Amino acid sequence: MEKQSSAVEMIEKNVKHWWVPLVIGILFVLMGFYVFANPVESYVALAMFFAAIMLVSGSFQLAFSIFNREKIQGWGWQLTMGVIETFIGFILLFNIGLTLAILPFYVGFWLMFRSFMLIGFSFDMKTHEVTNWGWVLAYGMLILIFSWAIIIHPVIGGLTIIIWTGTAFIISGIVHVALSFKLKNIDKKLIK
Numbered sequence: 221m222e223k224q225s226s227a228v229e230m231i232e233k234n235v236k237h238w239w240v241p242l243v244i245g246i247l248f249v250l251m252g253f254y255v256f257a258n259p260v261e262s263y264v265a266l267a268m269f270f271a272a273i274m275l276v277s278g279s280f281q282l283a284f285s286i287f288n289r290e291k292i293q294g295w296g297w298q299l300t301m302g303v304i305e306t307f308i309g310f311i312l313l314f315n316i317g318l319t320l321a322i323l324p325f326y327v328g329f330w331l332m333f334r335s336f337m338l339i340g341f342s343f344d345m346k347t348h349e350v351t352n353w354g355w356v357l358a359y360g361m362l363i364l365i366f367s368w369a370i371i372i373h374p375v376i377g378g379l380t381i382i383i384w385t386g387t388a389f390i391i392s393g394i395v396h397v398a399l400s401f402k403l404k405n406i407d408k409k410l411i412k
Contacts, residue, residue: 238403245396252389259382266385267319270326271312278305324381328370331388335364338395350402359395363388 255262281302289295312319338360345353366388370381 238400238406240400241396241403242400245393245398245400248389248393248396250393252386252393255382255386255389262382262385263320263323264316266327266381267316267323268313270323271309271316271319273309274305275309275313278302278307278309281305324370324374327381327385328367328374331363331367331370331384334388334392335360335362335367338363338392341399345402350406352398352402356395356399359391363391 279302281298283302285295285298285302289299312322338356342353342357342360345356366384370384
């Protein structure tokens with residue numbers, strides 16, 4: 221019972237920002253259309269973005285582990301991970317061929333984790349008796365299928381990653397927009 225009341229309190233506190241998923245959704249839809257309009261540039265841009273994110277993430281991991289070495293037990297593991305991520309990010313940033321080759325795997329796993337998030341959120345919606353939670357579940361499952369298609373067939377995924385990526389962005393954007401309106405309706409109910 222305590223978990224349910226704390227979850228409801230969390231929704232009540234955060235539902236006031238119902239427009240955040242709306243903005244994210246619109247950005248995802250626009251990104252999807254951009255990917256379709258510029259396929260070659262999008263593929264190279266995704267590859268470079270992946271390499272840059274890996275380098276930045278590793279650098280932050282390094283800094284975090286060093287600054288917190290006295291407070292975190294086993295900080296050496298975080299330091300090691302930071303070194304590895306920074307090194308891999310550096311290699312990928314300056315070896316675009318390698319980055320282009322592994323991009324389908326990166327995008328596939330990223331979409332998979334996003335689908336898990338949507339699937340989990342759909343069950344949270346069901347718990348709080350939000351109507352149409354099944355649509356969020358269905359969209360999460362659809363994105364999961366796209367992610368598996370990319371991961372299982374990386375060569376085909378490499379050739380069609382633009383289609384899969386653009387479609388996944390558009391679907392994810394639509395889900396976020398729909399979710400924002402559901403949150404807005406919850407906010408109206410809470411105000412009454």
